[in-house]
Structure formats: C-alpha cells, structure tokens
Amino acid sequence: MRPRTPSQADPVDLVQARRVAIDAAEAAGALLRARTCEPLRVRAKGDHGDVVTDLDTAAEELILRRLRAVYPGHRIIAEESGVLEGGDGMVWLVDPLDGTNNVAIGMPVYAVGLALCAGSVPVLGVVHDPVTARTWSAARGQGTHGPDGARLRLDGPGRVEHPVLAWTQGHDVGRGDPVALSLRTSLEAGCGRLLQLWAPLVAWVMLARGDIDGIVGYRPEIVDLPAGALLAAEAGAELRGLDGSPYELDIDLPAEERGFVAARPNLLDRLLETTAAATAVNGLRL
Structure with a gap:
C-alpha cells in the first residue's frame, strides 16, 4: 500500500481516538461474547446469502453511542445503520460483527472492527x-500494536513453497462470477491452504501477526477493509492492486x-503472477 498523507495534519488526537475506538470495540466484544450462546434471531440481508442478527x-x-459521545461531528459509515452524517471531514467505519454468518452457524470466528x-x-x-x-x-505511520502493547513486525520469509493464504470477496459477487472462480482456483492450486473465513478482519489480523502469508480480495466490502488493511500494512505487509498497480486505500473507491x-x-510478486x-488464461479483466 502506497503511503498516503491526509490533506491536513492529523485533525484529531490519534492517541485519544485509538483509546476511544479500543474501548468501544472491547465493550461491543464483551456484549457479543456474553450473548453468542443465547438463541439468535437470524434474518436474511440482501439477495446474496448474507444475514444479520x-x-x-x-x-x-x-459503538455508535460511544463514538457520538466523544466525536459528535464525525461522519459514521456503519454496517447496519448506513451513513450517519457529520461535517468536519472525519469518517468512522464500523463493523460491529464481522463474521455474522459464522456466528449464525455456531462457529466462533468473528471480530469487531x-x-x-x-x-x-x-x-x-x-x-x-x-x-x-x-x-x-x-495508526498510520506508527506501526501495529498487539494486546500487550508490543509492536507487530511481519518478519521472516514465511512459507515460501506452500504459503497459507486467505480469500475474501464482496457480498454481491455471484457464485458463478468468472473472475472470482478463476482467482480462487489458481490460488488454491498454488498454495498450501486457502482460507475462506467469512470474516476478513480475522484474516487481516492473522496476516499482521504472521500466522498466514497473504490475502487476496475481489470486490471486497468497504466497511471492514480499512481497519484490517492498515493493521497489515503497518506490520510490514505490502499491498497491490490485483493487476499489480500501486494500491491506495481510499474509502471512496x-x-x-x-x-x-x-x-x-x-511473496508479493509470486502472488501477483x-x-x-x-x-x-480466460481473457478476463480485473
């Protein structure tokens, strides 16, 4: 990911914002952890197999209550509520439960972002x-930090011959999408294991920690992309577009x-190949 600098110096105190975000995420996590064992009311969301509970x-x-209490002027883009307008140029993206489909079937693989x-x-x-x-x-330019406060660094070559990769795609990508099918098939044939977690934020953390070697995303959802990609990039992962072009993470894309x-x-060049x-091979365009 090419380093980008906002058009103005940090307009908020990122130390405070980090604390506010961590407190909100952990409070939401405690709520989820306490209630995932209870009976869930699962409802369809859209026409592509996604669900909401x-x-x-x-x-x-x-999360929204906590953000609004501290930053009433910030715009918020939330997974379920949509866009909550604000006027000072700062934007929060909120994914309160990344991995809802997993929770719905009793699989404990999910995150808050x-x-x-x-x-x-x-x-x-x-x-x-x-x-x-x-x-x-x-925080941009300040590295990635784990639960103990230690900085994460993606050191070492990883699994050069048989890398472990993760795949993510947007909810609107159909089962027969030719690009998605071709990419998944080629990646699976050339790696040790291809994870499809249904929780991209979990995969991003795994990459930042060095548990896996790479992630490929096709038409990914925007609400969980910035948090995860920033974690991985600040830990030392490199990002490119699917065609190898420089990748500028911009939520308006x-x-x-x-x-x-x-x-x-x-491993980046190998994955791009x-x-x-x-x-x-199929004359497809990304």
Whole structure:
C-alpha cells in the first residue's frame, strides 16, 4: 500500500481516538461474547446469502453511542445503520460483527472492527477478537500494536513453497462470477491452504501477526477493509492492486477498484503472477 498523507495534519488526537475506538470495540466484544450462546434471531440481508442478527444491531448501537459521545461531528459509515452524517471531514467505519454468518452457524470466528479516516484516507484501525478478548490497533505511520502493547513486525520469509493464504470477496459477487472462480482456483492450486473465513478482519489480523502469508480480495466490502488493511500494512505487509498497480486505500473507491493482493514482501510478486495468470488464461479483466 502506497503511503498516503491526509490533506491536513492529523485533525484529531490519534492517541485519544485509538483509546476511544479500543474501548468501544472491547465493550461491543464483551456484549457479543456474553450473548453468542443465547438463541439468535437470524434474518436474511440482501439477495446474496448474507444475514444479520440482533447481535449485530446491539453491538453497533453500543459503538455508535460511544463514538457520538466523544466525536459528535464525525461522519459514521456503519454496517447496519448506513451513513450517519457529520461535517468536519472525519469518517468512522464500523463493523460491529464481522463474521455474522459464522456466528449464525455456531462457529466462533468473528471480530469487531473500527477505522477512522481523515477525508477518505484511513489513519487509525482497531480490530477486537471477542472470542479471545484480544485487540490489535494501528495508526498510520506508527506501526501495529498487539494486546500487550508490543509492536507487530511481519518478519521472516514465511512459507515460501506452500504459503497459507486467505480469500475474501464482496457480498454481491455471484457464485458463478468468472473472475472470482478463476482467482480462487489458481490460488488454491498454488498454495498450501486457502482460507475462506467469512470474516476478513480475522484474516487481516492473522496476516499482521504472521500466522498466514497473504490475502487476496475481489470486490471486497468497504466497511471492514480499512481497519484490517492498515493493521497489515503497518506490520510490514505490502499491498497491490490485483493487476499489480500501486494500491491506495481510499474509502471512496468503487467496489470494482478495491481488489487487492496483500502479502509478506518476498511473496508479493509470486502472488501477483498467479492473479495475472488466472485472469489472462480466460481473457478476463480485473
């Protein structure tokens, strides 16, 4: 990901904003952790197999109350509530429960994510794992920090011959989408394991920690992308567009321009060769 600087010096105190975001994410996580064992009311969301539960809305309401109490003038883009307008150029993105489909089937793989942007440029990302009660955060240019406050660094070559990768795609990508099918097939054939977690924020944390070696995303959702990508980039991962072009994380990008390859630096070129070959062989365009 190419370093970008907001058009103005940090208009908020990022130390305070990080604390506010962590407190909100952890409070939402405690709510989710306490209630995931209760019976869930699961409802369809859209026409592409996504779902929403009462947990999503309850966690989101908690986060929004906390953000509004401290930053009443900030704009908020929330997974369930949509856009809550603000006028001072700062934007929060809130995913109160990334992995709702997992929770709905009793699989404990989910996260809470918040990102703060100056204009359209992410400057702060926070991801909380309610299952383990651990939190990771990153501020632009200040590195990624784990639950114990230690800085995360994506060191070492990783699994060079058989990398472990994660895949994510947007909710509107159909089952028969030719680009998605070609990319997934090629990636799976060339790696040790391809994870499809249904919780992109979990995958981003795994990359930042060095548990996996890369992530490929096709038309990803915007609400959880900035927080996770900032965590990985500040830990040392490199990001490019699916076509190998420089990747500028901008929340105003349309879905078709958000596709990415994120990986350990020494594996990036190899993954880009795979994505290029996957599309070229079928005459597809990214």
